[in-house]
Amino acid sequence: MSRILLIDDDKKLCEMVAEFLQGEGYHCAMAHEGPAALEMALAESFDALVLDVMLPGMNGFDLLRQLREHSQVPVLMLTARGEETDSIIxxxxxxxxYLAKPCNPRVLSARLRAVLRRSHSHDAAPQRLEMGDLSLLPQARQAFKHDKPLELTSAEFNILELLVREAGNVVSKENLSLHGLGRKLLPYDRSIDMHISSLRKKLGKHDDDTPRIHTLRGAGYLYAKQ
Incomplete structure (x- = not known):
């Protein structure tokens, strides 16, 4: 049974969502304030977090920043409907x-299943993927550049793995969303673009100063062989 930490200052909403998710087979814990939620997330073992932006004591963005210094647990962020800036940040x-509030609990459950499926879907994967100075260990979900570990989120690892497997070929945003996020690409959805932007920052360029990940407008993204 997957353990989920629900972080939202609306206690009644949290209890309603927890009741629904428990009926879907999840075990849910709840936190309603930023500092207490961060402490709980770091002290206990969870399979995923559902994190609201607006929290007392520490907002969801600051909580996520501090969490990522210590943990790469999958995080589904809840943002205000129409606030695209929040989702991008x-x-x-x-x-x-991310998922805009208010959201249907069934949609939330489906998004959680997708996040969890992608974070546990490498049991039969090859032990190691090599591409120049880059190494990926799919089963351990670890990535290395020049043998130094890269701190990647679950979604970033999924997307990078697919790009590396298809190195030299264009991978559409639709495929990256399906195989990287576990869901179909939505209209006006910039989540893949933002994950690619983050990967570029973390990976840097090839040693010859050429880009690793190329954008082919209207087609998708390509990881360049060296």
């Missing part, structure tokens, strides 16, 4: 996916 600082 969340993805930039390490959220795996």
């Amino acid at each position: 969340g993805l930039e600082i390490g959220a795996d996916d």
